[in-house]
Amino acid sequence: MMTLKEKILGIYLNNAVRQLEIQKVIPFDFDLAKIKIDYPSFGRGDYATSLALQLGKLIGKDSMDVAELLKLELEKQNLKEIEKIEVAAPGFVNFFASKEFLAEELRKVLEEKEGYGSSEKNGKTLLIDYSAVNIAKPFGIGHLRSTIIGQAIYNIYGFSGWKTVGINHLGDWGTQYGKLTYQIFEKKLKGKSIDQIAEILKGFTIAELEKLYVEFHQEAEAKPELEDFARQWFKKLEEGDEMARMIWQACIKISLEEFKKIYDLLGVEIDHAIGESFYLDKTEAVIKEAEEKKLAKESEGALIFEYPDEALPPAMLLKSDKASTYFSRDLAAIEYRIKEWHPDLFVYEVGAEQSLHLKQVFLAAELLGWEKKDQFFHIGHGFYRSAEGKFSTRKGNTIHLEEVLNEAITRAEKLIDNSVSAKDLKPEEKKEIAKVIGVGAIKYNDLSQHYSKEIVFDWDKILNLKGNSGPYLQYAVVRCQSILEKTSENWQRPGLCQLLEKNEVSAEERAVLGAISKFPEIVAEAARTFSPNLLCNFAFDLSQSYNLFYEKLPILKAEKEEQKIFRLALTKATAQVLKNSLGLLGIEVPKKM
RNA sequence: GCCCUCGUAGUGUAAUCGGAUAACAUAUCUGUCUUCGGAACAGAGGACUGCAGGUUCGAGUCCUGCCGAGGGCACCA
Numbered sequence: 001m002m003t004l005k006e007k008i009l010g011i012y013l014n015n016a017v018r019q020l021e022i023q024k025v026i027p028f029d030f031d032l033a034k035i036k037i038d039y040p041s042f043g044r045g046d047y048a049t050s051l052a053l054q055l056g057k058l059i060g061k062d063s064m065d066v067a068e069l070l071k072l073e074l075e076k077q078n079l080k081e082i083e084k085i086e087v088a089a090p091g092f093v094n095f096f097a098s099k100e101f102l103a104e105e106l107r108k109v110l111e112e113k114e115g116y117g118s119s120e121k122n123g124k125t126l127l128i129d130y131s132a133v134n135i136a137k138p139f140g141i142g143h144l145r146s147t148i149i150g151q152a153i154y155n156i157y158g159f160s161g162w163k164t165v166g167i168n169h170l171g172d173w174g175t176q177y178g179k180l181t182y183q184i185f186e187k188k189l190k191g192k193s194i195d196q197i198a199e200i201l202k203g204f205t206i207a208e209l210e211k212l213y214v215e216f217h218q219e220a221e222a223k224p225e226l227e228d229f230a231r232q233w234f235k236k237l238e239e240g241d242e243m244a245r246m247i248w249q250a251c252i253k254i255s256l257e258e259f260k261k262i263y264d265l266l267g268v269e270i271d272h273a274i275g276e277s278f279y280l281d282k283t284e285a286v287i288k289e290a291e292e293k294k295l296a297k298e299s300e301g302a303l304i305f306e307y308p309d310e311a312l313p314p315a316m317l318l319k320s321d322k323a324s325t326y327f328s329r330d331l332a333a334i335e336y337r338i339k340e341w342h343p344d345l346f347v348y349e350v351g352a353e354q355s356l357h358l359k360q361v362f363l364a365a366e367l368l369g370w371e372k373k374d375q376f377f378h379i380g381h382g383f384y385r386s387a388e389g390k391f392s393t394r395k396g397n398t399i400h401l402e403e404v405l406n407e408a409i410t411r412a413e414k415l416i417d418n419s420v421s422a423k424d425l426k427p428e429e430k431k432e433i434a435k436v437i438g439v440g441a442i443k444y445n446d447l448s449q450h451y452s453k454e455i456v457f458d459w460d461k462i463l464n465l466k467g468n469s470g471p472y473l474q475y476a477v478v479r480c481q482s483i484l485e486k487t488s489e490n491w492q493r494p495g496l497c498q499l500l501e502k503n504e505v506s507a508e509e510r511a512v513l514g515a516i517s518k519f520p521e522i523v524a525e526a527a528r529t530f531s532p533n534l535l536c537n538f539a540f541d542l543s544q545s546y547n548l549f550y551e552k553l554p555i556l557k558a559e560k561e562e563q564k565i566f567r568l569a570l571t572k573a574t575a576q577v578l579k580n581s582l583g584l585l586g587i588e589v590p591k592k593m
Numbered sequence: 594g595c596c597c598u599c600g601u602a603g604u605g606u607a608a609u610c611g612g613a614u615a616a617c618a619u620a621u622c623u624g625u626c627u628u629c630g631g632a633a634c635a636g637a638g639g640a641c642u643g644c645a646g647g648u649u650c651g652a653g654u655c656c657u658g659c660c661g662a663g664g665g666c667a668c669c670a
Contacts (some may be wrong), residue, residue: 036609036610041613090613231668276670299641312668313666321668325669326670337613353664354670355598380597420630450606450607452598461604467619468605468607473635478630526609529609536607540617540618
């Protein structure tokens, strides 16, 4: 299924250009790949191309003349989706979508419902690595971006016809667990019997684990030898020492239970949670392969991966004490994922700080002959920062996600208490709605900003509940639904679009329709550029168009019967498309608010 | 020192592979309510898009240099 945008580019413009070639107006083999279709600003049409500007330059003619020629050739094709083509200085060609096209899209929304905008299965698989929370650390605000953006990308690709595999690459391995096991053993377990130890381990909370971890770093500043003890403990862990394993496993259990609460609150479910430790016994084969392919080299007691022509700095495969590194584990993970799922595209939703590391991993996978490096994509998101700088687990100045979510929910509750329409609701219903609104606000705040940007953490901004925010969109849907509930009118009947055909549609109604029909194109663009924020922009635009229409024109009290039906259909379609958008973003819609 | 990312009204952001008068929110000011849900709508003011060059018919976007912020550069992940 081609979107109108794709049709204009791929068929209509292509035909026009070929015609001009035959007429020898322009030379043959003009490369249409350089051309794109834009959305012009309001009033100038639905689609635009600057093709004539480029052609004019190429053949040394006035772009306006070329634009007129293109317009002529396009008009000869009798395009049913296009009502009008205009030429504008200095050589733009603007397209206005036809009533037939808009009516057809409206019908499609009403028919296809939650499927509107989706694509048929394309047989390709996307594997996305996101969230990647760390064991024994609280679910920090820092993991929010990865979790939310990753889930949105996962949803968008699934909607676009891809088979999707989501992986939560749990951080459950590394020297840090040496630090923690050392600390737990020294501080809490030393000299205790096995039974006592089991009992103590069961009782830990994640907050205590975090506190121990922070204390370690404080103490290590005065006593650097602690770092060596930690490395020894990590080595024990790698060698399967019973005590080390026991402590480590207890940490995992406690952490997973804790994370489950947050994922539930966020409404996120990741297909597979696989810890880094899972790949431990798989690194050996990778290292052997690297050695066979002459890509590994010994250096200062460690084993490093070297890139030909120093394309990238070397990466470490084995530490000098022969312990594995996250580089070798990440490579082993790729090998495992290829075997298990045969993905066509590997996406890593991981902080921008890992940019170099992932470049090294991707290029290594290519050099090893597994995959091409352009099959990998790193969505390197910017961090949440406090006004003073980065949040750090080591220093203990993190903001816990649970705190943020609870605060958001509390703020939403206050608004609900003041809401007239929700005053008859039971307390537990209000609580549930507050959850949907609070969590939605936080998700939207995050998703609406491009992933590459840093976000300075500010309670008032992250919890914004009006203007360009999650609740604004939720409110638009709820209001649509409220109107629809007030009528038993069947808007899905023949004659729905008579008004359109008779040209009796106002500018406000036309704007809503125009916005709705862009949805499939926006989904495709959001997928291509891994940018959920485009969907946020779209949903906000549509809500604004609808709110303006709602303000200006009566729906249930429309003058004519056919107007009422049409406007109800518009309301239904708006609610549907907004719900589809929010669904992809992972934002729920309350029944009332 | 080298490498990567980011710099847009007071604040927070948008602008898709270079397109038209740089859009939106917030804050400030002014309006809209006997009408379908005011968490709404309309209007006003507010920008040499960090600075200086360059490429182009056209630059917030590409290139060069500088300034600023953040991150990275082998035994943390």
